[in-house]
Amino acid sequence: MAAVDDLKFQEFDDAANLLAANPDATTISIDEPAEIPKNQRGRLQEPGREEDDELLGTDDSDKTELLAGQKKSAPFWTFEYYQMFFDVDTYQVLDRIKGSVFPVPGKNFVRLYIRSNPDLYGPFWICATLVFTIAVSGNLSNFFIHLGKPTYHYVPEFRKVSIAATTIYAYAWLVPLALWGFLMWRNSKVMNIVSYSFLEIVCVYGYSLFIYIPTAILWIIPQKVVRWVLMMFSLCLSGSVLVMTFWPAVRDDNRRIALATVGTIVLLHALLAVGCLAYFFDAPEVDFPVPITPAHNGTTVITKS
């Protein structure tokens, strides 16, 4: 018989204590894909809660959804609705960036850092910075590579900025959309314990692109080996963030589908990196001057094999 206490409104602290007392209790999150208020989560960030979460294990329990504060629901045509996605402080953004650059094996980026407070500040401005960094670094690297050639006339290559912007923003927003749709579809077939909202996926993708900013700056160095080593390194780091985030969401599924999903995520990420390197950064050439023959369109390029 239900005790009177069960009918009383319980503070969220009690819920944490309840779970601490009985860690095996099943927790269910009610996720409806079409529900817009899913994205509205009030901020209940207290430093004590972080220790609770880490003690209980962050892998696949949904207690963060249980503990999410009262949802501040504002209609989507008001300004306050969009302010909910910018409810982050400086130290939180820096923490999330650190978490994306130094992935801790076994810890889920979303559970550890996002914690029901996905923000749009990070993804948007990291993408903007990355666009300009790639364009500027590519321009600089081409300038240094072709410096000294008598026929070389420096061009600012401004068109490439818009191409970079289209590519990176499309990657950072359309791929999460497709992935979210796919995960929702699989969720309806197989009951996954872990599921992410669209904004959380956008957040992970946005923050995982941060490592490419210093990589793009270092790609100015005109050595092919250095560039590929840098690319592998950053691909491993950001790829591991993505893999560790999405593996718990698909591992309950059919084995092949799970592996195919994670493989596609990594493949698209690699494609982005390789494409940026190939398009924006000219291949470094050897040092001896190349004879210019008028029959060709430009200087002949000899790349180190």
Add this chain to the structure above:
Amino acid sequence: FAGLADVSISEDIPVEGEITVPVGSHSPDEDYSTLDEPVKDTIMRDLKAVGKKFVHVMYPKKSSALLRDWDLWGPLVLCVSLALMLQGGSADSKDDGGPQFAEVFVIIWFGAVVITLNSKLLGGTISFFQSLCVLGYCVLPLTVAMLVCRLVLLAGSGTVSFIIRLIVVVAMFGWSTLASTAFLADSQPPNRKALVVYPIFLFYFVISWMILTFTPQ
């Protein structure tokens, strides 16, 4: 009205007063009277306001004049002149040239709007147009840098000129960023100041990059 005839003031109490209402220095009557003034006065007043704001930008102190009486004339003039000066770089109709007039215009205005939206979404208390006004006026040092760069490029385009241009552009970029931060920082919530200042830094960096990489044909 028969009863009113009985109301009277006794003869030995003097009635004093003034009929005219004293006019304050900022009475709204002034606005109505600007219709009658000569056009020259109207234009000079606006020009003086714009010029005063230019001075505020060049010597940024914490004055609220820039914020209180915002106007967008100054930013428009600065943006148009900067875009005109940036045009003509690599104008041989190749695709990889410098930014065209429309591109500079769009970058400056769209960038300013995005930064303003960003600061408002983060909880800033500044109004939309005030922020646009500040960001636009703080492009003035970079416009001066562009002018200097074009003059230096007239003299030659070797390494020395590049170093001069680099120093000038970097100095003006720092000036712009510091000036706009000085005006805008107070209206932001204290634990998010860096989040608001960084996009401003990126904005002026992009403009500085366009100025520095300008190569005349």
